[in-house]
Amino acid sequence: MFSRPVGEHHDISPNIHNLTQCQFCHSSQGEGVTLRRCSGCKIYMYCSVPCQMNAWKATHKKECTHIDLPSLAPQGSGQMVVAAMRAFAAKHATTITNVALEALDVDDDPERGFQEALVIRLKLNPEPTLVEKMFQVTDARVCSAGELDIRSQEVFDHLRVCVEDRRSSGGPFTGAKATHGVGVILYNTDFRLIDIFPVIFSAGDIHLPSLHGRGDVLGDWERALFRRLNGGILE
8 A cells, every 4th residue: 555655855846845844833934934854753853951851851852762664664755745744644633533533433442542544645735825725635544454464463552552652641530541553654655655543442431522513424424534635624
């Protein structure tokens, strides 16, 4: 399903540089805002030392050492594409989370996230003007471990680590509640780059807000995903 990540990329839209955000306060790169990359993971970017310190204390200290899978780590300017995907996913986090839980039907089987993953294919918009419109979804499907020709076990192991870390960190679904997860694989088809968006939830506290209003067909999570992400609609 996937090709291996490629190395240097030189034809990345310059707008990506202007749209990438601070991973703590979400300030966008632009006049008066300069983003600097974490020297550890080389992916997350921050607009100031205080933002980086606050993010480190909150969650990044636990994330930094395992935030990228060795077999998928981007090189060169590919890091900017992955950072752009993360900024885009952060904007649409609520939709992606709800779609992932519904697509894998975790109400029926909370353990399914450790056997299957939601794969979302993304294509760069040529001239994006907002972070939430930086990519277009071209395909989305649930895939089993056997359908993924990346190191699928590595992906699911990574998800388990994220669940364990969430149990001991602050934020929603922490402690004993953070018992399950779903791996969302973001795959950029322009540069054949992959990022993992972990969705953490509690088996006893699953709540799926309706994805079906405002024109969506009942039960059609794929339609909801396309309409909201491609339309830049934030929840």
